[in-house]
Amino acid sequence: MTLRTIQYPLLTLALALGITGCSKEVPAPEANVATPPVAAKAEPAPTSDQIHQQLLALDTHIDIPTTLGTEGADPSLDGPMQVDLPKMRSGGLDAGFFIVYVGQGPLDEAGYQAAYDEAERKFAAIERMVSQNPDAIVLVKTPAELKAAVAEGKLAAAIGIENAYPLGPHYEHLQEFYDRGGRYLSLTHFGHNHFGDSSSAKGEQNGVAEPVNHGLSELGLSLIDELNKLGIMVDVSHTSKESTLAAVARSKTPVIASHSGVKALFDHPRNLSDEELQAIAAKGGVVQLVAFDSYMREMSEENKAAVKGVREQMGLTAPDWYKTASQQTLHDFRAGVAALNEQFPRASISDLVDSIDYVVKLVGIDHAGIASDFGGGGGVEGWDSVEQTPAITEELLFRGYTPEEVEQIWSGNLLRVWAEVEAYAEAQR
Ligand SMILES: [Zn+2]
Numbered sequence: 001m002t003l004r005t006i007q008y009p010l011l012t013l014a015l016a017l018g019i020t021g022c023s024k025e026v027p028a029p030e031a032n033v034a035t036p037p038v039a040a041k042a043e044p045a046p047t048s049d050q051i052h053q054q055l056l057a058l059d060t061h062i063d064i065p066t067t068l069g070t071e072g073a074d075p076s077l078d079g080p081m082q083v084d085l086p087k088m089r090s091g092g093l094d095a096g097f098f099i100v101y102v103g104q105g106p107l108d109e110a111g112y113q114a115a116y117d118e119a120e121r122k123f124a125a126i127e128r129m130v131s132q133n134p135d136a137i138v139l140v141k142t143p144a145e146l147k148a149a150v151a152e153g154k155l156a157a158a159i160g161i162e163n164a165y166p167l168g169p170h171y172e173h174l175q176e177f178y179d180r181g182g183r184y185l186s187l188t189h190f191g192h193n194h195f196g197d198s199s200s201a202k203g204e205q206n207g208v209a210e211p212v213n214h215g216l217s218e219l220g221l222s223l224i225d226e227l228n229k230l231g232i233m234v235d236v237s238h239t240s241k242e243s244t245l246a247a248v249a250r251s252k253t254p255v256i257a258s259h260s261g262v263k264a265l266f267d268h269p270r271n272l273s274d275e276e277l278q279a280i281a282a283k284g285g286v287v288q289l290v291a292f293d294s295y296m297r298e299m300s301e302e303n304k305a306a307v308k309g310v311r312e313q314m315g316l317t318a319p320d321w322y323k324t325a326s327q328q329t330l331h332d333f334r335a336g337v338a339a340l341n342e343q344f345p346r347a348s349i350s351d352l353v354d355s356i357d358y359v360v361k362l363v364g365i366d367h368a369g370i371a372s373d374f375g376g377g378g379g380v381e382g383w384d385s386v387e388q389t390p391a392i393t394e395e396l397l398f399r400g401y402t403p404e405e406v407e408q409i410w411s412g413n414l415l416r417v418w419a420e421v422e423a424y425a426e427a428q429r
Contacts, residue, residue: 048393049393051403051406053390055406056094056147057093057410058093058097058146058369058415059095061162061288061290061373061374062083063101066121067125072327075129076133079327079328082374082384083096088155091390094155095140095155096156097160098129099159099161101189102166104165104188104189116173119161119177123181126157138156138157139159139181140157142422143415160183160258161184161185161186163186165194169194171219174230174232183231184258185234187216187234187243190203190238194219194220197209197240197242198239199269205270206294216247224247224251229428231422232421233253234255235257236257237290238270255285256286256414260272260288261289265355266296277362277363281363286368286417287359287368289359289369289370291378291379292373292377303340306344310340314329349382367413369414370392370409
């Protein structure tokens, strides 16, 4: 990646004087503050990479394999996964929500038990990553803990739960999941559950599901109340439009979309309409725009066939290939798909920043953030692994966002919402 050299005379001055709004420690000014600004102008302009390394960057959606922290999925090594600790460090990604994801299964006793067991394995995997690397990464349960970890020079791991299904038939496990660090909950995944309707049919990225609950069920509405009381952010990524609007209306606190796209830019069931974006913003929430190729462009039949060809060539034919293949095989599969880019251009960083621009123009800069969905199918041309993260900052700066605005998008908005959710719960206790 080549970085554009961008001139920021004011920022140079600010960095030299140590007065940026950025959260991280900036080097102490060499001269005392009484030195005339003229002297500071001699400093070379910071590159976008330097600006990126100074700000606090947070990705709200990083999927993990249940094998995280075992051989073949060792986060301490620069290995085949899109996210590991060395690549987080080199890519200047300070913090991430690591995901306890459970796919939608049957709403019966065996289904709930299997879902709970899977959630348990994911929590254990994240805990393993942290306990094996205590000098590198800290499990954080509050925005203050996150900022403190980063100020100490460590990486921060927060936990998001994707799909309320493993909470049990009556969210029996909610308190336990909170105690283990779950701080946002996506109400559904692909397929409806007992809490409400999904944007998509079960097991399908692209299929639209016929409504069952027409939004959230009574149980889903009472779950929102419990999330508010505990201090868990309500996440409307993967919910249907009716569910999203119902969740926003019910919640006493701002809600998030942890990894979503913009319907006006590409009409996909997973993307949010203007009405949803406006509702989330009106409540003070934030939409974390996701770098997910197939939510950002129409794929031709030839393109789909070419991707399928790559998969079959690698022997990835089992229905649950994504869960069972080794991390190295998944890495090679992604590389194979990326190699098709010349023939079938994928979505790019430019498309991702278009979606950020769209939200900023529609509802304001207070309501936009960024999510990769790395490990869960995420990644676009130019941002295929966490080490390429500075390229996003570069594009935002190139489009005229100030470094302070870039940091607001990278972490400030999400941390604001999280703090509000936490404060509301605190006041209820
Ligand atoms: Zn997802």
